[in-house]
Amino acid sequence: MFIVLLTVIMVLFNEIQNARKDSDSIFLRAIPGLKAVEEAVGRSTEMGRPILYVPGIMDMNEVETVAGVIILGHVAQMTAQYETGLDVPVARSIVMQAARESCKEAYLSQGRPEMFNEDMVHYITDDQFAYAAGVNGIMQRDKPAACLYMGKFYAESLLFAETGNGIGAIQIAGTASQAQIPFFVTACDYTLMGEEYFAASAYLSRKPELIGGVKTQDTVKLMLIGLIIVCLVMRALFDLDIVSFNLLDMIG
Secondary structure: OHHHHHHHHHHHHHHHHHHHHOHHHOOOOOOHHHHHHHHHHHHHHHHOOOEEEEOOOOOOOOHHHHHHHHHHHHHHHHHHHHOOOEEEEEOOHHHHHHHHHHHHHHHHHOOOHHHOOHHHEEEOOOOHHHHHHHHHHHHHHHOOOEEEEEOOOOOHHHHHHHHHHHOOOEEEEEEOOOOOHHHHHHHOOEEEEOHHHHHHHHHHHOOHHHHHHHHHHHHHHHHHHHHHHHHHHHHHHHHOOOOOOOHHHHHO
16 A cells, blocks of 8 residues: 555655656546636626626535635636636635635736626625525626536535526536535536546646646556456466466455
């Protein structure tokens, strides 16, 4: 187990170093849901209606929330470019602070600091269904042209998606919550599922640490697949008495 862990750590450091040298040369598969984000921002601009961004209902100790805040920063950059309204209701006070800083940095990077308003990221409540009711109320009143759900979700996922569908908004969701993915797939136009969602932050930011993490996952998977194939071949050879040892017993 120690050897496996050491191998993963070595691969991770190697991939991060490669990404730091030339992150642009590392290929990351284009994700349709991310390409649709710019389309959603453009549609909102044309219609003169805001974008609603929901970063899940959990705190910053959830990796899905962290990924959602990172993606929010890139959405905010696009809204700054297109001069489109952005509304980010949150369910946790710490998430509110992190989201505000992410949006502020995004508007500054685009040279539009005057467009940033702290109230675009606002706290509703920690209560799950009270938060869902508050967000649904915003949807019904403001009629956003695009709704983005990126984070950790539970039973409120279908409430959001159904309401967004009812107002005719283009909807893009991203989550690693397996139980909620079917609801998002059914009601949203695009869905980032599981690892796709986590790869999105690396794809958008091009940060060496995030790209290195994604490449490490792929490399380790290939190594495991190769190990499984070798073990199966050696087991078959052992059963045919071609080799005198069972590799599976040695590994076990």
